[in-house]
Amino acid sequence: MASDMEKNKDHIELKFYDFDILHKDLTELIKLTPTNFWVIGDNYKIGPPNRNGERIRTSNFWCFDKFAETNEYLGDLVEEFIDNIIVLRIQEIKSLTEKYHGEFSVVQYMYEGCNPGFCLSKNHIDILSKCGLALNIDFYVLSESSV
Numbered sequence: 001m002a003s004d005m006e007k008n009k010d011h012i013e014l015k016f017y018d019f020d021i022l023h024k025d026l027t028e029l030i031k032l033t034p035t036n037f038w039v040i041g042d043n044y045k046i047g048p049p050n051r052n053g054e055r056i057r058t059s060n061f062w063c064f065d066k067f068a069e070t071n072e073y074l075g076d077l078v079e080e081f082i083d084n085i086i087v088l089r090i091q092e093i094k095s096l097t098e099k100y101h102g103e104f105s106v107v108q109y110m111y112e113g114c115n116p117g118f119c120l121s122k123n124h125i126d127i128l129s130k131c132g133l134a135l136n137i138d139f140y141v142l143s144e145s146s147v
Contacts (some may be wrong), residue, residue, distance in 0.1 A: 005071065005111075005112050006111040006112060007069040007070055007071055007111065007112070008069070008070060008071055008074075008108055008109060008110050008111055008112060009067070009068075009069055009108070009109040009111075010067070010068045010069075010070065010074055010077055010106075010107070010108050010109075011065060011066075011067050011105075011106070011107040011108075011109075012065060012066045012067075012077060012078060012081045012105070012106050012107075013063050013064070013065040013066075013103075013104070013105040013106075013107075014032075014063070014064045014065070014081075014085060014086065014093070014102075014103075014104060014105075014133075015061070015062070015063045015102065015103045015104075015105060016060075016061070016062045016063075016096055016100055016101065016102050016103075017059055017060070017061055017100065017101040017103070018059045018060065018100055018101050019060050019062070019096070019099070019100040020060070020100075023037055023039065023060065023062055026062050026096065027062070029092050029095070029096070030064075030089055030092050030093065030096070031089065031092070032064045032085070032089075033064070034062050034063055034064055035063060035064055035065045036061075036063040036065065037060075037061055037062045037063060038057050038060070038061045039057065039060060040057050040058065040059055040060050041056060041057060042056070042057045043055070043056055043057075044056075044057060064085070066081055066085075071112050073118070074106070074108055074116075074117075074118045075118030075119055075120075078106055078118055078120070078124075079120075079121075079124060082104075082124050082127055082128070086104070086127055086128070086131060086133075087127060090127065090130055090131055093131040093132070093133065094130065094131050094132050097131060097132030097133060098132065101134065102131065102132060102133045102134065103133060103134045103135070103136055104128055104131075104133040104134070104135055104136070105135075105136040105137075105138075106118075106136070106137045106138070107137075107138045107139075107140075108138070108139050108140070109140045109142060110139060110140065110141045110142060111142050116139040116141055117139070
């Protein structure tokens with residue numbers, strides 16, 4: 001029965017918005033290849049395919065993320081990302097957030113379990129603060145037992 005359980009989807013991201021440098025310069029500074037990005041002026045589609053809604057990007061965006069499908073404790077994944085990605089780049093991230101919007105984002109789509117959440121240590125909170133990162137946390141509880 002345990003193999004039939006749908007796994008939670010965890011998405012942890014380091015993001016930058018509204019910057020006026022080239023994406024390649026941001027990538028070189030932070031020494032990470034983005035997993036997603038867009039350029040101001042790019043067209044993008046919105047809404048259902050049959051509506052063909054289109055918009056134009058009004059700002060630049062750069063993102064490095066880790067995605068996991070697991071029912072393991074989310075806090076371990078968050079701490080691993082901070083320790084292995086953020087800590088190694090505190091000064092570089094801070095130099096970007098002094099001029100541009102930077103964000104640390106945690107999103108969980110929860111299918112199993114009944115208590116979403118995690119705890120950040122004072123040390124991890126201090127690291128994010130030193131970097132000047134905003135914190136964005138979203139939980140989407142999608143299990144049948146949550147209704």
